[in-house]
Amino acid sequence: MSSLDSFLRDLTRHDVRLWVSEDQLHYRAPEGSLTPAIRAELKQRKTELMELAVSPAAPLAGDNPIVKTSLTSYAQQALWFFEQQGGDGSAYHISAQIQLKGELDARALERALRAIILRHDILRATFEEKDGALQQIISAGTRFELPIECWKDVAPSGAQERISRRIAEEIAAPISLSAGPLIRARLFMLSAEEYLLSIVAHHIIADGWSADLIVREIAELYPFFAKGEWPIQAPLFSQYSDFAIWQKAHSETEAYNRALGYFEDHLAGTPGVIELPTIRPRPVRPSYRAGHAFFSISSGIVATLREIARGEDATLFHIALAALQFVLFRWSGMDDFVVGVMMAGRSRREFRNLVGLFVNRLPVRADLSGDPSFTELLRRARDAAVQVAARQDAPFEKIVERLHPTRNLAIHPIFQVLLNFHTPPLASDMIAGVQTDVALANGNATQFDLSLTLSDIAGELRCQLEYSMDLFEESTAERFTEHFCRALKSFAEDENKALSEICLLSDSERKLILEGFNRTAADYPSELCVHEL
Secondary structure, three states: OOOHHHHHHHHHHOOOEEEEEOOEEEEEOOOOOOOHHHHHHHHHOHHHHHHHOOOOOOOOHHHOOOOEEEOOOHHHHHHHHHHHOOOOHHHHEEEEEEEEEOOOOHHHHHHHHHHHHHHOHHHHEEEEEEOOEEEEEEOOOOOOOOOEEEOOOOOOOOHHHHHHHHHHHHHHOOOOOOOOOOEEEEEEEEEOOEEEEEEEEEOOOOOHHHHHHHHHHHHHHHHHHHOOOEEEOOOOOOOHHHHHHHHHHHOOOHHHHHHHHHHHHHOOOOOOOOOOOOOOOOOOOOOOEEEEEEEEEOHHHHHHHHHHHHHOOOOHHHHHHHHHHHHHHHHHOOOEEEEEEEEOOOOOHHHOOOOOOOOEEEEEEEEOOOOOEHHHHHHHHHHHHHHHHOOOOOOHHHHHHHHOOOOEOOEOOOOOEEEEEEOOOOOOOOOOOOEEEEEEOOOOEOOOOEEEEEEEEOOEEEEEEEEEOOOOOHHHHHHHHHHHHHHHHHHHHOOOOEHHHOOOOOHHHHHHHHHHOOOOOOOOOOOOOHHHO
16 A cells, blocks of 8 residues: 555645645545545545645644754845845845735635645745855744724725725835744725735745645635534655755756856856836935836737747747847837846746745846847847856856855846736636736835836736836836837837837837937027127
């Protein structure tokens, strides 16, 4: 007979769900999936399985403060270093905002979140430096509670603005890496059947993919708890600490060194900073304050761009990367620079269902020399991005070490503009009996000059430009988004047009440049000769 862990994983593969209700073991399974052998093993293991049911009384952290210590990943070490240097930690807070409509059982929601925290070790982690090495310390239990704030009696006028401000405060509230907890949640009751669940975590323990996993696990666990049942889950194959151990071992392989060597060659001779026209000079010590501009690309344009991408063996991500490179080329006047792209960093299957900091920001070199057409630029962007994606296990922190750029807290090393393409988006309408809408929320801090995030939702692109308020005004950011939209529209109309033939200016911008800046007429004494003026 196989081990209990193997048996549970086999049941999960066959979509068999187990739970305990009123001291009885229950199951739900697709027709024909429960063979006589599986039924017999279920009966034989009944006691063991019922002991695994998620308990409504999760262990408290004080019952057994530490279960283990572990290595940390290179990305975690970099975030720790950033905070020790006095950087704004809220720049690395991530948040998911979940709108919930319907009859909600807040206690069941709290139990689902507590079960998730108990399932993923990293969500119970804190950090400390010992003998010069950073360690993550995993507590055996959790003291997680879900506080509820009632807003249903707030007058409708101005309520949305006040709630948005309150959410921003919740995201920006400090998180201590050494004291913890590094994840928190708060439920805002907006009316009798309308809620907003805000989940905030430090980036050192989670990424955007992790937020999606947490939402999916809430959707899986909540219906059980809402009915007073205790679900039985197959154990995880591994934990985030296993990734840190694997990464350390991988860093001693030849493949790892070849990947770093590729980036060393790929980035040789690139400028360290992209020179964008800023409203204010770059401060010596940045405030990390972030502003946001929102816009969307219509489904019609997106559909055309998909066709163009397919014809070039590319994706919508490659289209977006090429468009961003083009706009940056126009704004900076530079035809050789570097843009950062977000990679999932989960190339190994055993890490795909784990919460943790896996995402890797990697540099892609832009080449706009020779006045290419958009099609040619797309091919260049695609080829560069494919090469980088094939080496996404190379940690950005180690690339920085290999290249030795001049370090400056005011300037992100190697690239200052980041592209993040979400596909698929976070799931919606997932929790039984409760309508949901999920989105990653905006923080108030950023470590980049510009960060463009695109989400492929219902056939259109919903976009957000996050910008450094130290450098740019809101009007500047909005103009940048307008130029990005015009670039995509122009590409959709004629992908073979040379870049020099594409105008990104609006009518008002063109009129200002051609007429406003050339309006030099001035009053002068008309009776005088030129030499007398």
